[in-house]
Amino acid sequence: MTASPFLLPSFIGLLVFSLLPIVISFFLSLTDWNGLDRIAEAGFFEEHFIGLDNYKAILGGGEFWRVLLNTLKYIVLYIPLMLACSLSVAYLLSRERRGVTAFRIIYYIPVLTSWVAASMIWKSMLSPQYGAVNNLLALFGIDGPGWLLDENWAMPAIVLVSVWKDMGFFGLILLSGMVGINKSYYEAAALDGAGAWKRFWKITLPLMTPAIFYVLVVSLINAFQLFPQIMIMTDGGPNGATQVMVERIYKYGFRYYRMGYAAAFSWLLFIIIMLCTWLQMKGQKKWVNYDS
Amino acid sequence: MKKRLSAVLACCLALLMVLSACGSQESEPSAAPTAAESDPGTAPSAESSEEPAAEPVTITYCNFNSSGGNEETLQRMYEAFHEEYPNITVEIETIAIDDYFTQMQTRIVGGTAPDCFEMNIENFAAYANMGVLAPIEGVDLSGLDETALSAFTVDGVQYGLPGNFSNVVLIYNKDLFDQADLEYPTSDWTQDDVQAAAEAIRALGDDIYGYYQPLTYNEFYKACAQFGGSLLNEDRTEFTINSPENVAAAQMMADRVLVTNVQPTAEQMGGMGDWDLFMSGRLGMIPTGIWAFNTFAEGCDFAWDIAVEPGMEQKATHFFSNACVVNEASENKDAAMTWITWLCSSPTAAEIRIEAGWDLPAINDEEVLASYLDLTPPDNREAVFESLDYLVVPPVIEDYALMSDIIGQQLEAAAAGTVSVQEALDEAQAQCEAQITLG
Numbered sequence: 247m248t249a250s251p252f253l254l255p256s257f258i259g260l261l262v263f264s265l266l267p268i269v270i271s272f273f274l275s276l277t278d279w280n281g282l283d284r285i286a287e288a289g290f291f292e293e294h295f296i297g298l299d300n301y302k303a304i305l306g307g308g309e310f311w312r313v314l315l316n317t318l319k320y321i322v323l324y325i326p327l328m329l330a331c332s333l334s335v336a337y338l339l340s341r342e343r344r345g346v347t348a349f350r351i352i353y354y355i356p357v358l359t360s361w362v363a364a365s366m367i368w369k370s371m372l373s374p375q376y377g378a379v380n381n382l383l384a385l386f387g388i389d390g391p392g393w394l395l396d397e398n399w400a401m402p403a404i405v406l407v408s409v410w411k412d413m414g415f416f417g418l419i420l421l422s423g424m425v426g427i428n429k430s431y432y433e434a435a436a437l438d439g440a441g442a443w444k445r446f447w448k449i450t451l452p453l454m455t456p457a458i459f460y461v462l463v464v465s466l467i468n469a470f471q472l473f474p475q476i477m478i479m480t481d482g483g484p485n486g487a488t489q490v491m492v493e494r495i496y497k498y499g500f501r502y503y504r505m506g507y508a509a510a511f512s513w514l515l516f517i518i519i520m521l522c523t524w525l526q527m528k529g530q531k532k533w534v535n536y537d538s
Numbered sequence: 539m540k541k542r543l544s545a546v547l548a549c550c551l552a553l554l555m556v557l558s559a560c561g562s563q564e565s566e567p568s569a570a571p572t573a574a575e576s577d578p579g580t581a582p583s584a585e586s587s588e589e590p591a592a593e594p595v596t597i598t599y600c601n602f603n604s605s606g607g608n609e610e611t612l613q614r615m616y617e618a619f620h621e622e623y624p625n626i627t628v629e630i631e632t633i634a635i636d637d638y639f640t641q642m643q644t645r646i647v648g649g650t651a652p653d654c655f656e657m658n659i660e661n662f663a664a665y666a667n668m669g670v671l672a673p674i675e676g677v678d679l680s681g682l683d684e685t686a687l688s689a690f691t692v693d694g695v696q697y698g699l700p701g702n703f704s705n706v707v708l709i710y711n712k713d714l715f716d717q718a719d720l721e722y723p724t725s726d727w728t729q730d731d732v733q734a735a736a737e738a739i740r741a742l743g744d745d746i747y748g749y750y751q752p753l754t755y756n757e758f759y760k761a762c763a764q765f766g767g768s769l770l771n772e773d774r775t776e777f778t779i780n781s782p783e784n785v786a787a788a789q790m791m792a793d794r795v796l797v798t799n800v801q802p803t804a805e806q807m808g809g810m811g812d813w814d815l816f817m818s819g820r821l822g823m824i825p826t827g828i829w830a831f832n833t834f835a836e837g838c839d840f841a842w843d844i845a846v847e848p849g850m851e852q853k854a855t856h857f858f859s860n861a862c863v864v865n866e867a868s869e870n871k872d873a874a875m876t877w878i879t880w881l882c883s884s885p886t887a888a889e890i891r892i893e894a895g896w897d898l899p900a901i902n903d904e905e906v907l908a909s910y911l912d913l914t915p916p917d918n919r920e921a922v923f924e925s926l927d928y929l930v931v932p933p934v935i936e937d938y939a940l941m942s943d944i945i946g947q948q949l950e951a952a953a954a955g956t957v958s959v960q961e962a963l964d965e966a967q968a969q970c971e972a973q974i975t976l977g
Binding site: 280281282283284285307370373374375376377392395397483484485486497500501502503504 | 639640643646647649664665668670804805806807808809810937939940943947950951954956972
């Protein structure tokens with residue numbers, strides 16, 4: 247009760263800018279609202295109500311499944327690579343060497359960079375003929391691909407940029423999990439003759455599982471919501487190879503004036519994310535270790 | 539210490555809430571007189587007693603086209619307007635195009651849209667069909683170009699006025715034509731002449747190209763018209779995207795990249811812009827907008843000129859225009875229409891626009907337009923006006939953005955060579971039929 251005056255300001259914000267729109271979007275997903283008609287007017291809902299037609303149209307068409315597949319392609323490439331990179335970053339930064347603080351900052355800088363700026367820079371770096379990346383590859387005699395202009399390479403390119411951007415953040419979380427491990431375990435293991443490799447697999451990794459679990463949940467949700475880098479670097483192209491869920495939702499809502507359809511699309515996205523997160527929560531009992 | 543801090547914080551917060559509560563209470567009664575002040579009915583009568591001038595009104599006008607360079611030009615136009623119509627005050631708001639339509643959409647739904655605003659051709663029909671635009675009535679439209687006017691009618695009703703327009707001409711590198719020992723393009727040229735010249739120029743060097751016209755939606759619907767085709771049937775009830783004429787048009791464009799390679803592939807371009815390619819002196823011909831003139835005049839260290847864009851069965855060239863429209867929900871429609879009519883058709887506004895090099899005004903007063911011809915390069919500036927005889931207007935339908943994205947995506951696949959032109963257009967036809975209901 248005493249907390250309520252403190253909670254009130256942020257609760258009002260949450261209510262007005264999150265909870266209400268979520269509820270309203272559900273009702274809108276049952277309409278053919280175009281995004282321009284006044285929805286506050288009387289009789290709006292009766293006039294525009296079309297039941298589950300939006301959902302049927304989305305699930306019945308080929309586009310949803312193609313876009314879902316693109317999103318999954320991203321997830322399958324992104325999550326393992328991101329986890330491997332973040333773990334390496336965390337491991338390197340956990341060692342107390344001179345200058346490690348400087349490196350901690352360097353790895354975190356991409357996280358602080360705005361996606362818009364980062365995407366613009368990467369877009370020019372990935373330019374096939376004039377970009378820095380392919381010119382660097384050419385030094386080693388490698389003929390770089392067309393990256394964002396090539397249907398097969400556009401998604402991997404987006405993954406690489408996303409990993410670059412995110413590994414500092416997730417690396418920091420993993421690092422905190424790593425430095426929180428009691429040193430006496432390592433001393434005991436070293437006495438028993440365990441090498442560095444064995445210590446990492448048998449002590450570090452198991453005791454880090456809560457942090458890894460958190461990273462997996464958050465990064466999966468983020469991956470489903472993949473959006474700014476796509477909009478700036480490829481706009482869904484080439485030939486639809488990087489069209490993903492949120493990109494479609496945005497286009498339907500604000501470019502094609504089919505707000506009801508877009509709302510239904512976003513509810514489907516919500517259900518998918520819920521299901522995945524629920525599965526992860528269920529699955530954690532099998533591998534996450536909470537007794538350190 | 540901690541306790542005291544939280545007590546202070548709680549006090550501050552409480553104070554803040556009390557203050558904000560007072561503020562909202564205070565602002566309500568004070569809002570009433572402000573509204574009354576701006577209400578024309580009770581406006582100060584000092585002026586109106588001297589002469590029976592119209593009641594002063596303030597309207598709002600939103601635009602994107604002046605953003606990034608011409609904000610001051612628009613302001614100068616308004617100042618000239620305000621001298622003629624001192625009773626109308628226009629509050630101009632300029633928003634960059636990237637955010638413009640998202641903003642307009644939310645504002646219209648929220649009931650805070652400006653009295654009049656600018657629309658591009660892609661979004662115009664959608665807005666008009668949804669009843670958010672007021673029909674333009676009671677103003678003199680005789681000064682405006684008819685083709686341009688016709689682009690902004692829906693079912694015979696005028697919903698917008700062309701504020702500016704631009705078209706496309708064939709720009710060519712004279713030096714490359716000389717090197718290849720070719721005659722310069724004329725207004726009699728067809729796409730076959732283009733192909734022959736492009737091949738001769740391509741032969742000049744490994745990284746020299748003849749022609750650049752990307753297989754995009756915009757270039758495609760124009761090429762269709764040149765081949766005698768179109769995207770919709772005449773009464774706009776059916777899609778005709780994969781008609782034989784259209785396939786021939788797209789095939790020609792794709793072959794220039796994939797077969798004869800007089801036009802660079804995406805990889806040969808390597809992310810370079812098409813204008814940059816031309817300015818680097820490695821491109822023979824490019825059909826592009828007249829807004830390139832200033833950039834090319836500065837950036838090209840070789841001789842260049844323009845010609846009417848070559849056609850095939852017939853000539854066809856692009857017409858781009860933005861409309862000024864009036865908000866159906868506006869309370870000052872008359873004043874808004876007076877302002878946009880002046881902005882679009884008055885000689886004063888047109889002169890300011892030409893002087894600033896900010897597109898062409900869509901007017902039919904040739905005397906005013908004549909000053910545009912004096913500027914060089916290009917020498918053959920008459921081609922800009924000659925092109926007006928061959929304008930094609932984009933096939934504006936309510937779902938324009940969706941249609942152009944579907945077709946654009948299929949063309950991209952055809953340009954990359956992953957599917958044949960016929961397959962791409964068949965697929966575009968099927969998708970448009972499945973997703974769009976034509977009115």
